[in-house]
Amino acid sequence: MGIADKLDNAVLYIDNLFKGARQRAIAKYGKEAEELIYVKFNKDGGAAAEIIDHYGQLGIDVLKKVNKIDDTAKELVKNKTVYRAVNETTYNFHKLKAQGIIDASPEQYPTYVSLDKYNNADIIKSKLQLPKKPTWVAEFDGNQILSDVRLPNGKYLTAEYKEVLCKSYPDLGDGGGSQFITNSPIKIKRLINLETGEVINFK
Amino acid sequence: MNKNKILSDFKNKLELFYRNFGSDWEIKDFSKNDNIQIMLRDYLIILEKKGVIKFLDDNKFRIIDLPSNHLDI
Numbered sequence: 001m002g003i004a005d006k007l008d009n010a011v012l013y014i015d016n017l018f019k020g021a022r023q024r025a026i027a028k029y030g031k032e033a034e035e036l037i038y039v040k041f042n043k044d045g046g047a048a049a050e051i052i053d054h055y056g057q058l059g060i061d062v063l064k065k066v067n068k069i070d071d072t073a074k075e076l077v078k079n080k081t082v083y084r085a086v087n088e089t090t091y092n093f094h095k096l097k098a099q100g101i102i103d104a105s106p107e108q109y110p111t112y113v114s115l116d117k118y119n120n121a122d123i124i125k126s127k128l129q130l131p132k133k134p135t136w137v138a139e140f141d142g143n144q145i146l147s148d149v150r151l152p153n154g155k156y157l158t159a160e161y162k163e164v165l166c167k168s169y170p171d172l173g174d175g176g177g178s179q180f181i182t183n184s185p186i187k188i189k190r191l192i193n194l195e196t197g198e199v200i201n202f203k
Numbered sequence: 204m205n206k207n208k209i210l211s212d213f214k215n216k217l218e219l220f221y222r223n224f225g226s227d228w229e230i231k232d233f234s235k236n237d238n239i240q241i242m243l244r245d246y247l248i249i250l251e252k253k254g255v256i257k258f259l260d261d262n263k264f265r266i267i268d269l270p271s272n273h274l275d276i
Binding site for chain 1: 212215216218219220221222223224225226227232265269271
């Protein structure tokens, strides 16, 4: 297979990943969505379609407001509660549990977070296509990460496409949960145990 | 893909996974390819000597320190 064929296959693969979101977004929001997907955000049209599909009118408003697809992350997270699923073996979990703090991270190893709230560990694992089942969910104010929150590229940052909603690893779950990355330090408001319901509040 | 690139990607993934998903893994979580699994196992032996991971059995291992804390790997 030649390089051109491989490129064609890659484009087709990425196109198919976003096909359903494009169809649903345009079916629901018509020409407005079509212009955002195919004209304004052409190269990132798949990501734009997922933003409309997942966030509805808010997604449309955000896409109209910004000029770069990554800038949508800031607008979507602003003034929202953000969630991070972890388990006891996640790096620095004990600091998170004791002090309610997630340390800043180097740029190439960001912290993954979501705007979607799920209360069940199996659903979280499936929606976010996590390789391990979470046991706790941390909640925090999204305004803390506005300076650097962004949309991750798929396949743990190695793919060419922006992955607004988890979908790269269907063998790990249904996907469809929202995801963002940040390197900012985070102060947690609440830590909730998904098995026992225990809640740890932080000031 | 050459060996250095495979091992570099693996090291990066170890840190990303530890920071986001947890410490305990199996070699097959990182590749389904038998030849690459052998390569990763050899590399993990080096990482164990450096104190980055410890083997739990032939295939399972625990990350015990961030790879980025070790500039010599």
